[in-house]
Amino acid sequence: MTTIPATSETFPGFDGAPLALHRLGEGRPVVLLHGLFSSATVNWIKYGTAAQLAEAGFACLMPDLRAHGGSAAPHDAEAYPSDVLARDAEALVAHLGLSDFDLVGFSLGARTSARSVIRGMAPRRLVLAGMGLEGLAGWAKRQDFFRDVIDRFGTIRPGDPSYMAQQFLKSTGVDRVAARLLLGTMEDTPPEALKAITMPTLVLCGADDNDNGSADRLAEALPNAERVTIPGTHMSSVTMPELGRELVAFLDRD
Template structure:
């Protein structure tokens, strides 16, 4: 196992220069981070990628468009519908992957779903921090985050948007690019989820209902297993349980 993160770049949709961080050697697993986050914050900092590398996987961690070290263009043309799924397809093609696993947390889970529905075929799938309503009622979440961006810097403690504002400050997200990116995302019809046939783990914090009901999501998917880990939407990323759940699921066969 390589114990250091290797950084490189790959061309996303439209040739956008996107960052990719790699750790370990072995069967590839793509890890997609959450909104306003990045690979370092979501997967590297708290050891989830290291757990996967130690278990014999190669963790492939892109910074999504408009996040982390990736390009954050300000041209609306750089954000067509489902651009993050297009970027993910570009990554798979760039690396020539044919046998891989796919894991996403929050926005990353949403991106994974949209990519699978568009034809991507991972061996196994992990959807973290996601509930049914976060997919089928994404418009409400999008409106919430657009409001955070519009009121950025003025939101006070006690406001439901305060923690999202503070997280944006900590990661230095480009707000103009993030607003354009949010506009590229649409709802997923509940009946479309029947097309996700690979074994899927739905893992969510015990106090996390930010994206709706994880139980209902697991019930809607045709081949899903549900697991609960400690924490809220934010704190569930900081403990070891998330990485352990992912490793157990991906190493099951």
């Protein structure tokens, strides 16, 4: 695989906050949204997924979500209205003038992608990775879990169900104050709202990934979805070459 250097820039979020955008490759635009406590670099670049897409002729557009990576992490509650990440995604699409593009999200990025489409975004193809029905319809439970990780940060010991999330948060250095504010911007998405997601959709999940509930049930709730399983847990599936291969196979269709 050819090594292609990524470039970085900023774009204005919905409120003008400077958000980081990383680009890799040339060709058909695909917007990739990373997971909670992660970044575009960790989720898409580090393990070669973006390079696989770029090699296949895609232009990877990878923002760092608000409060993550190189993006602004304000501590002002007004910077975190309901659906703020979907609003920022809309701002990115408008900033780049995209009209024909694909949209891929992992975990929180998948949730943001689904919310963006429900709000009116219209990608040609959609990928919801690392996500199950309960991760959308039962977000309040997940929100409480991550708030607890932030509130007990530094005191969670091995064996605690929250330990791995704490360690990942440590490794990425996400601003915990901003992240806690961000968690409060996300509302449950009832299954009936998923009927608005009519474009071809891939529900892609690790074989041992149940963090966000049932991917099978999510695929069944969507009007035009197919289900694919790759190796890995929620944390490890993004490191697998199968992730990039399945993305290319799905997005490369007419």
